[in-house]
Amino acid sequence: MKIKLALGAKLAPMFMEQMEPFCQIRLVGNQAEEDGTPLMDQCMGSEIVYLSSETVDRECLTQWKQAGLRLLGCARSNPVNIDTQAAKELGIPLVYCPGRNAQSVAELTVALLLCAARRINVAWQNLQSGALLAQEQPDIYAVEQKKDVVWRDERIFVRDIVPQGTELYEKTLGLVGFGAIGSRVCGLAQAFGMRVLVHDPYCDTARIRACGATPCTLPELWQQADFVSLHLPVNSTTEGMVNEQWFSAMKPSAWLINTSRAALVNQQDLVQALRTGRIAGAAMDVMWKEPCPVNHPLLAMPQFVLTPHIGGWTDGVESWQSRMIADEIIRYAKGEAPLRLWKNG
Numbered sequence: 362m363k364i365k366l367a368l369g370a371k372l373a374p375m376f377m378e379q380m381e382p383f384c385q386i387r388l389v390g391n392q393a394e395e396d397g398t399p400l401m402d403q404c405m406g407s408e409i410v411y412l413s414s415e416t417v418d419r420e421c422l423t424q425w426k427q428a429g430l431r432l433l434g435c436a437r438s439n440p441v442n443i444d445t446q447a448a449k450e451l452g453i454p455l456v457y458c459p460g461r462n463a464q465s466v467a468e469l470t471v472a473l474l475l476c477a478a479r480r481i482n483v484a485w486q487n488l489q490s491g492a493l494l495a496q497e498q499p500d501i502y503a504v505e506q507k508k509d510v511v512w513r514d515e516r517i518f519v520r521d522i523v524p525q526g527t528e529l530y531e532k533t534l535g536l537v538g539f540g541a542i543g544s545r546v547c548g549l550a551q552a553f554g555m556r557v558l559v560h561d562p563y564c565d566t567a568r569i570r571a572c573g574a575t576p577c578t579l580p581e582l583w584q585q586a587d588f589v590s591l592h593l594p595v596n597s598t599t600e601g602m603v604n605e606q607w608f609s610a611m612k613p614s615a616w617l618i619n620t621s622r623a624a625l626v627n628q629q630d631l632v633q634a635l636r637t638g639r640i641a642g643a644a645m646d647v648m649w650k651e652p653c654p655v656n657h658p659l660l661a662m663p664q665f666v667l668t669p670h671i672g673g674w675t676d677g678v679e680s681w682q683s684r685m686i687a688d689e690i691i692r693y694a695k696g697e698a699p700l701r702l703w704k705n706g
Contacts, residue, residue, distance in 0.1 A: 363383060363384055363385040364383060364384050364385065364408045364409060364690075364693075364694055365384075365385050365387070365406060365407045365408050365409070365429075366380070366384040366385065366386050366387065366407060366408070366409045366410075366411065366690065367387050367389045367403060367404040367407035367409070367410045367411070367412075368386055368387065368388055368389065368392060368411050369388070369389045369390030369391050369392050369393070369400075369410075369411065369412035369413050369415055369436075370391075370392070370411055370412060370413040370434075370436035370682065370686055371391075371392060371413070371436075371679060371682075371683075372679075372682075372683040372686060372687065373679055373680060373683040375683075376683040376684065376686070376687035377687075379687050379691065380687050380690055380691060383690070383691060383694035383695075384409070384690065384694065387403070387407070389403040389404055389410075389412070390403065390412050390413065390415040391412075391413050391414065391415065392413075400415055400417075400421070401420070401421050401424055401425075404421075404425055404430075405424065405425065405428050406428045406429055407425070407428075407429070407430060408429055408430065408431050408432070409430075409431065409432045409433075409434065409690060409693065410425060410430055410432075410433050410434070411432075411433075411434030411435075411436065411686060411690065412434070412435060412436065412442075413435075413436045413437070414437070414442055415442060416442050417433070417442060417443045417444060418444050418447070419444050419447035422444060422447050422448055422451055422453060423447075423451065425453075426451050426452075426453055430453060431453075431454075431693075432453075432454055432456065432689075432690075432693050432699075433448055433453050433454065433455045433456070434455070434456045434457065434686065434689060434690070435455065435456075435457045435458070435703075436457075436458050436461070436682050436686055437457060437458060437461070438457070438458060438459055438460060438461055438462060438463075438541075439457070439594060440455060440457045440703055443455065445703060445705060448703075454699060454702060455702070455703040456689045456699045456700075456701050456702055456703065457701055457703050458681070458682050458685045458686065458701065459541060459701055460540075460541035460542075460681070461673075461678055461681045461682045461685060462672065462673030462675075462678045462681070463540075463541035463542045463545055464545055464677060464681070465672060465673050465674070465675040465677055465678050466542050466620050466646075466672040466673055467542050467545035467546045467549060468549065468675075469620055469646060469668065469671065469672045470542070470546050470549075470590055470618060470620045470672075471546065471549045471550065471553075473618050473620065473644035473645075473646065473666060473668070474529060474534070474550070474588055474590070474616075474618060474644070475529070476644060476666050477588070477616045477618065477642055477644045477666055478526055478527050478528070478529055478532075478588075478616075479526035479527075480523055480524045480525075480526050482663070482666045483522075483523050483524060483663050484519075484523045486663070487522050487523065492517075492522060493512070493517060493519060493522060493523075494517075495514055495517070524663075527587075529550070529553040529554070529555050530553060530554040530555070531554055531555070531556065532555055532556070532587040532588065533555065533556045533557075533558060533585050533586050533587050533588075534546075534547075534550045534555045534556070534557050534558070534586060534587070534588050534590060535557075535558045535559075535560070535577075535582040535583075535585070535586030535588065535589045535590065536557060536558065536559045536560070536561075536574070536590050536592060537560050537561070537579075537582070537589065537590070537591050537592065537593060538560075538561055538591065538592030538593040538621070539559045539561040539564045539568075539569055539572075539574075539592070540561075540564075540592060542592045542620070542621075543559070543561070543590075543592035544572060546590060546592070547559070547572050547573070547574050548572065551573055556575075557572075557573065557574040557575070558574065558575050558576075558577045558581070558582050558585060558586060559574045559575065559576050559577065560576070560577055560578065560579050560581075560582050561576075564576075580610060583607060583610035583611045584610065584611075584612075586611070586612070586615060587612065587614065587615055587616070588615065588616045588617075588618055589607075589611065589615060589616070589617050589618065590618040590619075590620075591603065591617075591618065591619045591620070591621045591625055591626075592620075592621055593621055593622075593625055594621070594622070595621075595622045595624045595625060599625055600624050600625065601624070601625070601626070601627045602625060603617070603619075603625050603626040603627060603630075603631075604626075604627040604630045605627070605630045605633070605634070608630060608631070608634035608639045608640050609639065611639075611640050612640075612641075613638065613639065613640065613641065614641050615640050615641060616640065616641055616642045616643060616644060617631070617640060617642075617643040617644070617645075618643075618644050618645070619643070619644075619645040619646070619647060620645070620646040620647065620672045621647065622647055623645065623647040623648050623649040624649065628649050631643060631659070632658050632659060635659070635662050635664055635665060636658075636662075641664060642664035642665060642666070643659075643664070643665055643666070644665075644666035644667075645665075645666070645667055645668075646667075646668045646669075646670055646671065646672045647670055647672075648667070648670075651669075651670055652669070653667070653669075685701060688700065689701060
């Protein structure tokens with residue numbers, strides 16, 4: 362008899378096919394056609410409930426457990442939408458997808474590093490505004506052949522408008538956090554010839570050294586890093602930890618990179634640090650309020666780079682996620698122990 366599976370996470374077709382011999386699949390939550398049925402009712406009577414970003418509280422878990430729930434899954438790197446304490450108390454195993462977007466976020470982190478180093482945002486803004494463009498030409502294909510072409514004419518010289526960039530080669534990257542994302546950023550940065558420092562008191566220093574990086578204290582990282590990149594969860598000890606103390610200790614030429622959560626950073630202290638030139642700039646994929654308010658002072662600063670929380674928005678994430686979800690569900694169906702069991706909360 363097939364296992365009843367309530368599935369609210371998107372899976373690639375090939376992984377859906379792998380599960381079909383084992384499961385009677387009902388699409389729920391974000392994957393269901395909206396008919397007004399509450400999530401609790403959609404999942405009632407399912408042996409496995411595997412969701413994405415839907416909120417799951419104690420009442421849902423209690424009702425589902427009484428109706429036969431035996432395994433709960435969350436298709437996220439951190440099941441923040443799940444009452445994990447209630448799941449633990451009710452004895453419901455919770456599996457999740459650690460590192461599902463690690464490669465995607467790591468690559469965007471390096472993209473922001475490059476954007477900051479080469480001031481790509483400033484160049485693009487001046488192109489969009491027309492400040493770096495020549496007058497309209499009647500025939501754009503009539504081009505005078507020159508051996509040396511320079512972005513310059515009688516009124517424009519790019520070097521007067523776009524700040525001089527810097528190379529990543531032989532610069533120092535300071536990683537705060539060395540989990541699935543931070544460790545990948547390390548490898549990518551080393552491909553550019555960067556020296557990598559790591560501060561992560563929860564990571565074995567031998568593992569850090571094995572990756573070619575150097576473990577260090579926070580003060581050492583602040584003093585030496587040309588770029589400081591954050592790869593931490595938000596909790597009672599990390600919220601607002603990046604503050605005036607950090608910025609005062611960092612190099613005036615250093616940049617802050619944040620593809621984790623904006624709440625790690627004291628918002629007012631960052632604004633002040635950029636206004637006063639205490640640090641050179643900041644590049645972020647996250648904001649304290651999303652979408653970002655149009656009047657946020659950081660948006661008017663050329664030394665600030667922002668992308669709209671797209672770190673995990675790649676086609677690769679679905680593949681990683683699909684593989685992990687199908688793997689856990691098939692393991693359960695075969696009576697095997699879960700591989701990615703949430704142990705916190």
